[in-house]
Amino acid sequence: xxxxxxxxxxxxxxxxxxxxxxxxxxxxxxxxxxxxxxxxxxxxxxxxxxxxxxxxxxxxxxxxxxxxxxxxxxxxxxxxxxxxxxxxxxxxxxxxxxxxxxxxxxxxxxxxxxxxxxxxxxxxxxxxxxxxxxxxxxxxxxxxxxxxxxxxxxxxxxxxxxxxxxxxxxxxxxxxxxxxxxxxxxxxxxxxxxxxxxxxxxxxxxxxxxxxxxxxxxxxxxxxxxxxxxxxxxxxxxxxxxxxxxxxxxxxxxxxxxxxxxxxxxxxxxxxxxx
Numbered sequence: 001x002x003x004x005x006x007x008x009x010x011x012x013x014x015x016x017x018x019x020x021x022x023x024x025x026x027x028x029x030x031x032x033x034x035x036x037x038x039x040x041x042x043x044x045x046x047x048x049x050x051x052x053x054x055x056x057x058x059x060x061x062x063x064x065x066x067x068x069x070x071x072x073x074x075x076x077x078x079x080x081x082x083x084x085x086x087x088x089x090x091x092x093x094x095x096x097x098x099x100x101x102x103x104x105x106x107x108x109x110x111x112x113x114x115x116x117x118x119x120x121x122x123x124x125x126x127x128x129x130x131x132x133x134x135x136x137x138x139x140x141x142x143x144x145x146x147x148x149x150x151x152x153x154x155x156x157x158x159x160x161x162x163x164x165x166x167x168x169x170x171x172x173x174x175x176x177x178x179x180x181x182x183x184x185x186x187x188x189x190x191x192x193x194x195x196x197x198x199x200x201x202x203x204x205x206x207x208x209x210x211x212x213x214x215x216x217x218x219x220x221x222x223x224x225x226x227x228x229x230x231x232x233x234x235x236x237x238x239x240x241x242x243x244x245x246x247x248x249x250x251x252x253x254x255x256x257x258x259x260x261x262x263x264x265x266x267x268x269x270x271x272x273x274x275x
Contacts, residue, residue, distance in 0.1 A: 066135050069098065088261070164181070241256065
């Protein structure tokens with residue numbers, strides 16, 4: 001099956017947007033957004049394959065890299081940056097890279113995504129190797145920066161995955177574990193920061209959360225390894241201890257003040273109880 005005109009570039013199902021009332025604009029955008037979870041549901045079998053290979057590699061000491069440009073790159077960096085505080089892991093477990101470097105998180109860097117050789121140079125700065133997994137993210141599935149990175153990764157025996165929003169795109173063809181999120185044309189033609197971006201964010205949520213759970217970073221349904229970096233998270237930790245250990249709030253606060261980690265406290269109590 002050849003790669004034809006990408007769905008993400010097809011004309012919107014709506015026209016004369018500037019003539020719509022505010023309620024019409026919001027309602028129509030919402031109607032389009034309803035397609036996103038359905039696209040994710042169809043992709044679950046492929047997401048599962050990618051999660052399982054990633055867990056396998058990370059158990060052997062590997063890391064997960066996200067690679068993208070523009071909105072896709074920002075979403076990857078965002079998801080990677082949220083894993084350490086949420087799951088208490090090192091910042092080098094999941095690493096997000098964006099074309100143009102960190103400056104591109106705030107403003108577009110001209111032509112950064114058009115260089116097919118730069119991604120591998122960026123990855124080499126982190127010592128990417130055969131234990132690692134690389135996930136390319138590109139709504140169009142055609143971004144040279146991402147495609148070039150995946151090609152070089154495969155040449156060096158690095159497992160690759162790809163998230164795109166077009167069928168049979170070059171990214172799909174290049175990735176070992178392709179994930180296609182077919183959400184259809186955007187409300188504003190070609191504006192992939194909308195449905196395509198939302199679908200990518202949801203997929204990354206699913207991937208990183210499932211990986212962290214399978215690597216033991218959640219207990220029951222609690223983020224017991226979270227970094228207690230502010231009052232809200234400290235209060236959450238206190239409530240976890242109160243619920244799990246059936247203790248008073250003051251005791252929970254004293255324990256957390258001493259040990260600084262919910263899991264450590266739970267492990268101590270379970271050891272004492274011989275569980």
